[in-house]
Amino acid sequence: KQEVTQIPAALSVPEGENLVLNCSFTDSAIYNLQWFRQDPGKGLTSLLLIQSSQREQTSGRLNASLDKSSGRSTLYIAASQPGDSATYLCAANYGGSQGNLIFGKGTKLSVKP
């Protein structure tokens, strides 16, 4: 069964810290992996998409890496800010006939000023 796991479920850090969020997936034959941010009561905002042929993607203070062989992805946030507080979700796309995403349950991040 294809499953995505995110650890930790919640994380609290002081402002300014660099942090890493972890995502693991059971089936390494992914097509791509997408990281999202979800604010309370809101939809999902796409942060980064990493194709299976790529090892990392960067956008501003965010860097996502992908290691298919170990079934892992990480989201690195540099110099965290209170505005980064949200739930971060990773989702694996295995392609196929539908291309639906399989989501982890998310890591709830709180950045304290």
Added chain:
Amino acid sequence: GAGVSQSPSNKVTEKGKDVELRCDPISGHTALYWYRQSLGQGLEFLIYFQGNSAPDKSGLPSDRFSAERTGGSVSTLTIQRTQQEDSAVYLCASSLRGQGGHEQYFGPGTRLTVT
């Protein structure tokens, strides 16, 4: 350009009533997805449309759920005889195409509460 829009943003209904949720995808996106996010649960895939066709409806949780898409654009998700366990946030996403692993863009969701 305009993103994915969903309506209504919130819906409160009595148990046993039917509800319709609407999704308007990004213009030009041929693939459309419905997901459900229940309290304390992860996001669960419900159904996928490529154009107007939904080749696999096995993700729908029961036969009370149905969905359609017309004109390759707007989609409606209908829940008949709603139950309390249907309470969740229903999210819609669209992408350029279903196959090929294109980035999915999500709407703000419809929060459904069944009393």
